[in-house]
Amino acid sequence: MEGVVRMQEIYFYALIICGVLSVLYAFFGDLSDAGDGVISFSTLLAFLTLTSAGGFLFHYLTSWNEVLIVFISMVIASILTFAFYYFLLVPLSSAETSVAYSxxxxxxxxxxxxxxxxxxxxxxxxxxxxxxxxxxxxxxxxxxxxxxxxxxxxxxxxxxxxxxxxxxxxxxxxxx
Known part of the structure; x- marks a missing residue:
């Protein structure tokens, strides 16, 4: 029982850290050149946030094996991160961002x-x-x-x- 609580704490702390990093990146992300590819900082952060959230919820709601929970959390996070990238980030990056002209x-x-x-x-x-x-x-x-x-x-x-x-x-x- 002690191992399950420990894993829940790890997922919980990872979720908090990823949440704080997401807020900081939302405010200060334009200052960095973190890359624009599929594996950019925003997609990596989304993947880690979703993995830790899924792991925390599955540990809390089920009595599954820890390896199975990590695997399922990563698969779900991969699918959602893929959707986040291709349906949100790609259209936003190709949208016109300025009405400025010379x-x-x-x-x-x-x-x-x-x-x-x-x-x-x-x-x-x-x-x-x-x-x-x-x-x-x-x-x-x-x-x-x-x-x-x-x-x-x-x-x-x-x-x-x-x-x-x-x-x-x-x-x-x-x-x-």
Whole structure:
């Protein structure tokens, strides 16, 4: 009977330690480069937590052999960790995590003129960027005048000023 209580204590302490490490990793995991593969720190921690929780519960609820309890706990933990990795971690890691953008990334996109752009002067365009619309200072690419409401193509960005030209869409085969 003493051996069963001892194993329960080992599982219980392992569960507490893994729980504390999980909380710490949730807060500070981005600071470390623990790896992004199948055997990353988060999947290893999930496996150890589930194994210790299963071992503790099986020792508490059953009178099975200790080797059988360890084996069953590890099999169940492996299945749940596999599901955790492939159904939670992989989709989260491939999801877009930022709506940030740089002005240079906007070159090649279209925008709408909201303040007319005079020749040899500045106006303003409205650019769809980062999940919203952002007004930006603009000048004509070859110093041409561009009227309000016209669609423009962003050619380049120099010193925070967007260099644009009038946008002429290419006709598709259906429109010819």
């Amino acid at each position: 002005d240079a990334q906007l070159a090649g996109q279209t925008a709408t003129v909201i303040v007319p752009i005079p020749s040899d002067g500045f106006g303003e365009i409205l650019v769809k960027a980062g999940g919203g619309n952002v007004p930006k200072r603009a000048a004509g690419w070859s110093n041409e005048e561009i009227e309000y409401g016209k669609e423009v193509l962003i050619v380049d960005v120099k010193d925070g000023t967007f260099l644009v030209q009038a946008y002429v869409p290419i006709l598709s085969f259906q429109e010819k």
